[in-house]
Amino acid sequence: MIRILSFILLVLPQTISAEALPKWAIGFGVGGVHQSYYTGTKQTRSVLFPVPLLVYRGDTLKSDDEGIRAELFKDDRYKLDFSFDFNLAVKSEDIDLRQGMSDINSLLQIGPSVEVTFKRTKKYHFKLDLPVRAVFEIGGGEIDEAGYNFSPRLAYTHYFKDRLWRASFSLAPQFGTQSYHNVYYGVEADEVTPNRPAYTAGSGYSGSRFQFAVTSKNNKRLIVLFMRYDNIDGAEFEASPLVETKDNVTLGFIYSYYFLKSKNTVRSHF
DSSP states (O other): OHHHHHHHHHHSOOOOOEEEEESEEEEEEEEEEEEESSTTOSOEEEEEEEEEEEEEEOSSEEEETTEEEEEEEEOSSEEEEEEEEEEOOBOGGGSGGGTTSOOBOEEEEEEEEEEEEEEEOSSEEEEEEEEEEEEEEEETTEEEEEEEEEOOEEEEEEEETTTTEEEEEEEEEEEEOHHHHHHHHOBOGGGOBTTBOOBOOOSEEEEEEEEEEEEEEOSSEEEEEEEEEEEOTTOTTTTOTTOOOSEEEEEEEEEEEEEEEOSOEEEEEO
16 A cells, blocks of 8 residues: 555656735634444434634644644645644443543644645545644643554545636545543443443544545635545544444534735645
């Protein structure tokens, strides 16, 4: 597999263009998501949330529909940035299999990511993301280390209508350390019941994720519709008593309107 990827990197030509975009913009809107409480449970929740959107296109610090990150290095083929992700807290009383267990705090995931572009044109972008993130539990006024995860992601984006619309597909195997897996799937001795034996998850494979998203953006607004499918067949924690299904689907949307933007523009490569 490594040899194949190296061959692709060598033979695919790069076509880079640029467009003028506001250096900063401020927007506000709403988002919604329907998802399982965690991958492996059949119980779901639907959440509506405000979407404040701050766009900033600095030389290093950037914030846009791709997230908040610090781009430490970038050329036509490679990019190194530092970014983060966030998982909502889970109340165990909302989940049948976790009755009587401790709640799961919110998780902050932060770390570097290397992006390798295989080919980029005005119509599509094919790349590999290699993010490694440290995980921290945030709750009760404390921040506790909760392991690491790694999710190499192969992604393809196709652009439509002068790049005002785009469709993105990605496939990513997931890997995590023992402490990260046990946040969701471990059962401590004091949490054992007749139907819930003690369990300690191992480190390694965490399942696979497929994601599809449709995005429409211009200088006035941002629209995102997305679907995510997770499968944990063969995962290290598959035998956990807290797992009742191997498949989960997440659906969501974001709408935000830019009500303020700078007159200064920057050249953005795509």
